[in-house]
Amino acid sequence: MKKxxxxxxxxxxxxxxxxxTYRAVKECxxxxxxxxxxxxxxxxxxxxxxHIDRIIPYRKGDPVLPIVKSIWRSDCAVIFxxxxxNALYALLAMIPKRIGYGKDLINVxxxxxxxxxxxxxxxxxAVAPLGIHTDDVSLTRPIATEADCxxxxxLMRSMVGRDQRLVVVVPxxxxxxxxxxxxxxxxxxxxxxxxxxxxxxxxxxxxADRIRAEIPEAINLCGATNLRESAxxxxxxxxxxxxxxxxxxxxxxxxxxxxxxxxxTCSAQWAPKKNCTVIEHKLPCSPCYxxxxxPCSDNRCMKMITVxxxxxxxxxxx
Numbered sequence: 001m002k003k004x005x006x007x008x009x010x011x012x013x014x015x016x017x018x019x020x021t022y023r024a025v026k027e028c029x030x031x032x033x034x035x036x037x038x039x040x041x042x043x044x045x046x047x048x049x050x051h052i053d054r055i056i057p058y059r060k061g062d063p064v065l066p067i068v069k070s071i072w073r074s075d076c077a078v079i080f081x082x083x084x085x086n087a088l089y090a091l092l093a094m095i096p097k098r099i100g101y102g103k104d105l106i107n108v109x110x111x112x113x114x115x116x117x118x119x120x121x122x123x124x125x126a127v128a129p130l131g132i133h134t135d136d137v138s139l140t141r142p143i144a145t146e147a148d149c150x151x152x153x154x155l156m157r158s159m160v161g162r163d164q165r166l167v168v169v170v171p172x173x174x175x176x177x178x179x180x181x182x183x184x185x186x187x188x189x190x191x192x193x194x195x196x197x198x199x200x201x202x203x204x205x206x207x208a209d210r211i212r213a214e215i216p217e218a219i220n221l222c223g224a225t226n227l228r229e230s231a232x233x234x235x236x237x238x239x240x241x242x243x244x245x246x247x248x249x250x251x252x253x254x255x256x257x258x259x260x261x262x263x264x265t266c267s268a269q270w271a272p273k274k275n276c277t278v279i280e281h282k283l284p285c286s287p288c289y290x291x292x293x294x295p296c297s298d299n300r301c302m303k304m305i306t307v308x309x310x311x312x313x314x315x316x317x318x
Contacts, residue, residue, distance in 0.1 A: 001029040001130065005071040005095065006036045007079040007086040009058060011174065012227065013246035013270075015042035016253070017119045018080060019140035021127055022051040028132045035071055037086070044227050048143025060085075068093045078126050079106070099126055115287075116268040137273070141235075141253035144228040151225070152232045159219055160198050165318065167192050167199045168234050168256075169218060170242035172207055178243045180261050180302055182214040187307045188241070188314070189217045195318060197238070202230050202247055239317055241310065243302070244270055252276065257317050259310060263301030264288045277313050279305055 004025060008018055015038060025034060035054045038046060043057035056070050067089055071077065075097065077090035082102030090098045091105050099108040108129055113122045120137040144152070160166050171185050189199045198219065201211050205223025212220055225233060230247065234240055235254035242248050243261045251258045252272035260271050262280040266287040271278050280286075281304040288301075 001032045001075050003033045003035065003074040005074040005077045005090065006034065007077065007090070008036065008042065008081055009039040010042065010081050011246060012041050012045055013249045015039070015045045016139045016249045018123045019049065019051070020120045020134065020137045021123045022049065023136070023140060024124060024132050024134040025127060026051045027134065035074065037067060037071070045142050049140055051140065064089065071095065076130060080123060080126060099129060116266060118273065119269055139249060139253045142228045142231045142250065144232045148226065148229045148232060152229050152236070155233065156236060159200060163196065165197050165238040166236060167197045167239045167241065168202060168237045169199055170202050170245050170247040171215065172203055173243055173245040177264050177299055178302070180243055180305060184307050185215055186217055188310055189215065191311050192314065193217065197318065200233070202233070239314060241314065248272065259313050261302065261305050261310070263299070279309055279313065281305065
């Protein structure tokens with residue numbers, strides 16, 4: 001193998017879940033050139049990854065020719081999230097082996113893996129036809145630049161005083177059904193502050209006003225950091241708490257212990273396997289995955305998680 005192209009235009013969390021595959025490819029074929037076509041969010045997450053030689057950010061509507069030229073005559077294309085246009089680009093680039101879960105224009109078809117299988121293992125299964133295997137499913141951390149670290153140093157000095165510990169909370173995910181209530185977060189934060197902890201909330205700039213209104217007890221960092229800086233802040237925290245969010249996967253690339261609150265999604269598939277305590281109440285209807293089309297009527301699985309439960313774990317860790 002001299003050149004392999006990967007197609008994966010997914011969310012931040014899914015982008016991280018593929019990093020064990022990129023590492024395994026380089027370990028098996030160290031001289032192979034790896035090219036990744038990813039989303040713009042994925043591009044920021046992958047910058048500096050030592051196992052990727054070229055990253056091409058792409059969104060629907062971008063010119064086709066530059067992408068085809070970039071992946072031209074690769075030995076193989078691995079299409080993780082099947083879209084017809086991805087398979088078409090691989091065909092136009094005259095790539096002889098096109099691996100994927102879809103049907104059209106794919107000539108190496110993958111079988112669907114069990115729902116409960118840890119997500120990185122599903123991506124590794126896609127390169128098994130190339131003779132690539134590994135037991136290492138650890139995720140590769142986003143690489144912070146010197147400027148990123150300097151900005152985090154400044155933030156830490158302004159947030160955390162002597163003898164204080166930082167706890168990072170990420171209350172919102174891409175789907176509200178996966179979120180614990182802000183009232184519960186506020187009650188938990190008050191307890192954390194009573195133990196000389198500083199609590200900071202990470203999120204997008206669009207969430208800043210909501211955090212300011214609904215969780216005023218926390219330091220609001222929404223929109224104040226990029227993805228690499230967020231990862232650096234999490235790495236310096238004493239504890240991380242969230243539901244099933246992309247930042248939970250970022251946390252798993254650090255040594256910071258995490259508390260993960262799970263309900264509608266499958267913890268076996270998505271929750272980190274190291275240094276992470278999962279709190280969940282498995283109901284007959286969970287995991288439901290009714291995240292968009294048929295929203296859950298009462299979100300019972302998340303409402304059943306109490307502040308006392310989360311505090312008991314947090315207090316033990318701290």
